[in-house]
Amino acid sequence: MPGLSIYTQQTVLAVPKPMSLISPWRADFPGILALAAEGQTYLDSAATAQKPQAMLDALLGYYAGGAANVHRAQHLPGERATRAFEATREKVARWLNAPSAQQIIFTRSATEAFNLLAYGLEQRLQPGDEIVISALEHHANLLPWQQLALRRQLKLVVLSLDQHGLIDLAQAAQLIGPRTRLLAVSQLSNVLGCWQPLEPLLALAQAQGALTVVDGTQGVVHGRQDVQALGCDFYICSSHKLYGPDGVGLLYGRTHALEQLAHWQLGGEMLLHTDYSSASFRPAPLGFEAGTPPIASVIALGASLDYLNSLNASAVSAHEAALHSQLITGLQQRQGLRLLGTPTVALVSFVVDAVHHADLAHLLTEQGIAVRAGHHCAMPLLQGLGLSGAIRVSLGLYNDGSDLQRFFSALDQALELLQ
Amino acid sequence: MSLPATAQTALQAFSACPGWEQRARLLMQWGDQLVPLSDAERIEANRVQGCESQVWLLAERDGAHWQFRTSSDARLLRGLLALLLARVNGLPASELAQLDLPDWFAQLGLARHLSPSRSNGLQAVLTRMQHLLDANDQGAARH
Numbered sequence: 001m002p003g004l005s006i007y008t009q010q011t012v013l014a015v016p017k018p019m020s021l022i023s024p025w026r027a028d029f030p031g032i033l034a035l036a037a038e039g040q041t042y043l044d045s046a047a048t049a050q051k052p053q054a055m056l057d058a059l060l061g062y063y064a065g066g067a068a069n070v071h072r073a074q075h076l077p078g079e080r081a082t083r084a085f086e087a088t089r090e091k092v093a094r095w096l097n098a099p100s101a102q103q104i105i106f107t108r109s110a111t112e113a114f115n116l117l118a119y120g121l122e123q124r125l126q127p128g129d130e131i132v133i134s135a136l137e138h139h140a141n142l143l144p145w146q147q148l149a150l151r152r153q154l155k156l157v158v159l160s161l162d163q164h165g166l167i168d169l170a171q172a173a174q175l176i177g178p179r180t181r182l183l184a185v186s187q188l189s190n191v192l193g194c195w196q197p198l199e200p201l202l203a204l205a206q207a208q209g210a211l212t213v214v215d216g217t218q219g220v221v222h223g224r225q226d227v228q229a230l231g232c233d234f235y236i237c238s239s240h241k242l243y244g245p246d247g248v249g250l251l252y253g254r255t256h257a258l259e260q261l262a263h264w265q266l267g268g269e270m271l272l273h274t275d276y277s278s279a280s281f282r283p284a285p286l287g288f289e290a291g292t293p294p295i296a297s298v299i300a301l302g303a304s305l306d307y308l309n310s311l312n313a314s315a316v317s318a319h320e321a322a323l324h325s326q327l328i329t330g331l332q333q334r335q336g337l338r339l340l341g342t343p344t345v346a347l348v349s350f351v352v353d354a355v356h357h358a359d360l361a362h363l364l365t366e367q368g369i370a371v372r373a374g375h376h377c378a379m380p381l382l383q384g385l386g387l388s389g390a391i392r393v394s395l396g397l398y399n400d401g402s403d404l405q406r407f408f409s410a411l412d413q414a415l416e417l418l419q
Numbered sequence: 420m421s422l423p424a425t426a427q428t429a430l431q432a433f434s435a436c437p438g439w440e441q442r443a444r445l446l447m448q449w450g451d452q453l454v455p456l457s458d459a460e461r462i463e464a465n466r467v468q469g470c471e472s473q474v475w476l477l478a479e480r481d482g483a484h485w486q487f488r489t490s491s492d493a494r495l496l497r498g499l500l501a502l503l504l505a506r507v508n509g510l511p512a513s514e515l516a517q518l519d520l521p522d523w524f525a526q527l528g529l530a531r532h533l534s535p536s537r538s539n540g541l542q543a544v545l546t547r548m549q550h551l552l553d554a555n556d557q558g559a560a561r562h
Contacts, residue, residue: 356472356492356493356494358471358472358493358495358496358540359493359494359495359496362443362493362495362496363439363443363495366439366442366443367439373471374471375471388471388472388473388492389471413440417440417443417444417447418494
């Protein structure tokens with residue numbers, strides 16, 4: 001990968017603060033407490049987050065109170081389930097500041113949302129058209145476009161990164177051109193942990209009349225996002241990283257952008273009318289929610305959003321920032337350790353000279369430290385750095401300074417054995 | 420089925436192992452004893468797919484007996500591979516077919532390394548080993 005450095009500047013560091021950061025929200029998450037009681041230090045929230053009690057209650061409450069399908073039945077249980085299901089759509093719209101709940105489509109995962117876009121937009125793209133992504137995209141925001149490009153003889157253009165892991169804007173200005181039909185970029189890399197310069201990037205694409213897709217899977221978890229202020233055509237994220245249940249992805253679309261999507265998965269209640277030989281389909285959102293949706297999970301996501309809404313957002317951000325800063329400071333003090341790019345939020349990926357990431361992961365696991373090792377679903381990014389893998393430590397709002405302390409002590413023990 | 424001598428040694432060493440640090444040191448010692456593969460052998464055709472670390476596995480048949488050679492770029496995995504070879508090498512094909520390898524690693528206190536989580540390569544190595552044996556059987560059946 002031209003540009004991106006894995007040699008973060010080693011700075012002379014002040015005496016580290018004592019690791020006394022306490023999360024006031026930790027007790028709201030039975031999962032983190034259960035793991036801690038089992039001797040597991042969970043630092044893999046970028047893969048999936050632990051869930052608040054309020055979400056568990058909503059999940060159980062729905063099933064225990066009587067399950068029913070949505071959008072189909074006139075009976076009371078069906079009406080109640082539909083109302084709760086649609087209430088989450090309203091909550092998601094408010095959470096993202098979408099103009100209307102009708103602009104939120106529930107999918108089975110963020111990955112499915114990307115696939116929906118790639119198949120839904122396929123017929124609008126002509127051979128020679130260009131799709132622009134960046135070098136740091138998660139496989140979910142790479143493979144659907146890569147394969148679409150192969151199906152339709154499109155050109156997939158990949159934007160490079162600078163030494164900090166940010167998309168190179170000067171190069172982007174050269175590469176985003178009149179043939180660009182779509183730009184799909186991540187807001188916050190799941191490997192590099194830095195906010196991308198979306199505003200100028202989206203402006204470049206919009207100046208060419210291209211559609212814009214933002215992968216908010218990590219970004220939505222670390223600070224409130226405003227899709228209207230962003231001005232993107234589509235915004236994608238998932239529930240399970242946002243302290244909600246798994247099995248739910250979220251796709252926001254501007255109304256005119258949603259109207260460009262062809263219907264993709266077919267069946268169930270997504271249609272207006274059908275006979276044996278033809279059918280007409282509903283518009284978004286229901287026309288893109290074929291089959292029985294993950295009803296319980298959608299309802300429980302509403303409870304997670306209510307819970308998150310009840311927190312002091314600036315206190316959460318401050319806590320996460322303090323944890324992240326302790327994490328960086330501690331890592332920079334270790335000999336031979338290099339950070340990938342310049343992470344500023346949520347997570348840090350690193351490698352250690354002459355130590356295989358799999359060996360380090362093995363010994364961290366032996367000591368009850370749950371971090372991610374490997375290519376983090378961004379194989380080309382790691383290959384570009386000449387790395388077969390890296391260790392990633394990622395934070396949730398429930399992590400304490402003591403989690404980091406346990407991680408550092410395990411890291412030192414592991415390195416002592418391996419170096 | 421009697422345990423080969425090196426397997427017996429491994430079992431004694433690992434079952435007497437008091438903690439994770441000791442176990443890691445032992446694994447690295449066993450890994451260091453693996454006969455290295457040449458560059459010509461560390462090729463794509465010998466690579467075990469599905470491992471996050473690079474692993475190569477070669478099988479050779481000497482009459483009724485099998486000999487495997489293997490290596491990895493990750494040290495602790497090399498240790499696990501050495502323990503695998505200690506159990507399988509030199510066995511006749513008939514005995515190899517009946518061997519319960521997950522049980523072998525369980526006896527060593529290393530069962531966790533056969534978890535279905537893809538981060539570890541050992542399961543993929545066992546699958547590849549079986550594949551090599553099956554391919555040989557089919558080849559033999561055709562002759």
